[in-house]
Amino acid sequence: MQKLKIVALATALAASTLALAQPAEQFVPLLVYRTGQFAPLGIPWADGKQDYLKLINARDGGVNGVKLAYEECETAYDAAKGVECYERLKAKGTGASGFDPQSTGITFAVTDKAYADKVAIETPGYGLSQSVDGTVFQWNFPLLGTYWTAADVMLQDIAKKEKGSLKGKKIALVYHDSPYGKEPIPLLQKRAAADGFELALFPVTPPGVEQKSTWLQIRQQKPDYVLFWSAGVMTPAGIREAQASGYPRDKIYGIWWAGSEHDVKDIGAGATGYNTITLHNGAAKDKVQDDLRKFVYDKGQGTGDASSVGSLAHTRGMMIAMLQVEAIRAAQEKYGKGKTLSSEQVRWGFENLDLTADKLKALGFGEIMRPVKTSCANHMGTDWARIVQWDGAKWQIKSDWYQADKTHIDPLVKEFAAKYAKDKNVTPRAC
């Protein structure tokens, strides 16, 4: 009997030390594309995401002492591969803390699955524009902006140049012929009807290497402005064609995925004047980059090349990882500081993000982005965007921060979300 007691005690002790030896870890899945046709954008983006997680572990020892564990999975921007990655990583650790799929196609494919698996999907600046509606899209978070807000902000900037009215103007949309490129069309059509401008649509067959005929048509039709929804190789190809056909680059507005350094660097002066919208200060540097160099790169722990730190795509990657980490932090406020959380608990954090200017400053993002606050009904939070322009060597900030005008966007969100709810038999939550 005595012996048994000792054995029992010993096992209990062993078990407890084991439990102590297991450090608390929160798992963050990293879906990335470092190969394939969009790799030039994907690599710095992926580096930025991973670097920020490393920084949090190195500088703060994790989130309230909970270290962040992470694993990358290569999607090559392919929906089927993305689904495989999602399935592989969703149950790791205490459950994945939310997915940034980095692709509209993968977002479509995992949206339904996330609903059943209870995992958050964060799509900052992309994904389904109607998923702003948190009553229907409980698990989707198109934080900071969608393609509808982007299109709206571009039109605002154009209106400013045109002394406040778009009436009688002709605006072309040159877009990647895929769901990603088609996403802004409903909003542009609504705005065209309301503001009295003419919208001309020019689909470009992916991957978009061949755009000669498109720009010849543009030359014939002479639109006043061109909105450019491109990706990957389509961006430099389009700008070169614009140059060849003599279309002024300062009349072109690219979406944020068409506005990285690598998109225009090789064209150099030929792309001077090309505008692109950005979710954050593409041109700004802040404390977070200094910290990253100090805590990660100087110790030889950096993910990528030190020269890419501070580039637009790298900063965006860090920002997306930061939102992820802050969602975890917010959820810990509710479910217990220093605890590991399930996927479902992290979702609450995404829904209750409140990044004030002071908080952002403390995080080292004060110069880079504007405050953002999400709620149960609004999963985008506060959308701020601004226009930057290429001066032949680097991006220059050209405008103040804009917010999209919600008069046309909100009804569209409601309409499309309602349609989705009907198609999918989703009962909207009360908020």
Next chain:
Amino acid sequence: MFYRENGQFKTNYRADVALFPIAQDRWAMLGLLAIAFVVVPGFASDYLFRAVLIPFLILALAAIGLNILVGYCGQISLGTGAFMAVGAYAAYNLNARIEGLPLLLSLIGGGLAATVCGVLFGIPSLRIRGLYLAVATLAAQFFVDWFTNRVKWVTNDSSSGSVSVNTLDMFGWRFDTPVQKYLLCLSLVAVFALLAKNLVRGAIGREWMAMRDMDVAASVIGIRPVHAKLTAFAVSSFIVGVAGALWGFVHLGSWEPAAFGIDKSFQLLFMVIIGGLGSIAGSFFGAAFIVLLPLLLNYLPHWLGLSLSTATAAQLEHMVFGALIVFFLIVEPHGLARLWSTARQKLRLWPFPY
């Protein structure tokens, strides 16, 4: 040793032309089916179902369809992705526009739409052969890509051009869990594989093979080239269409035209070439090779404890995969199925090597 036929005498024609004339094969097949239907659902994880088994089964089905056309009838097709897309979008439209249509009917409807499309694009095969035909089917691929992307009606006026399917149900059954979806795919694949196997063993299959081996001689002995070629296109497209509908409905759930692009066509063509042209089992081998091997290669560094960067691992995976394809085709140009049958042949006589 373990694979002897002594004592297994055939006393009538039926037994002689049975699907599996050797008892060991018969039992092995039944065992395999029993494992797939009974054991796997009890043991496999969610990941295994959703990311490995379901895609494998659906692509194996598509490979069977393509194998009928390419392997048995010798008509090279680069438009498989297109016929999958036709199946998927037709099934989607039936499902979206007809309230309460059972899933099975949507799938079969998708198959029938693909059949019509396949026969239409098969007509040029009556006049042209080989590489020229491959180009004609390539046109099918590009036409369907364009069609699904540009014609609003196809995607039920979805603004973004992507479509998604809601609940899968038929006759009161709901397919929600991965296990149920897996069993649905497995049942369909089993049925179609059996149908295809019996078709190619029968008169029509012999017509196809005659067309493949020497079409002039075949028409001299009274095989109608029009009939043979178009039935091959029809049957093949039907199976591929059903596979496409399953790929959209069961595996992806929501998809955009890019899901059925030219890459899919090539992937399937590689499957039948590596698996073995003119072999039903080969379709399964090929699908396994193309679906599972990249995953294995992807996991291998993890298991060996190597820490490779994601990009390096991905590139390495491509290189090894390519090298393996070359290696297998050099070792056995007739594909994995031939390797398998050679092995069986050797086992029958083992330990006497001749």
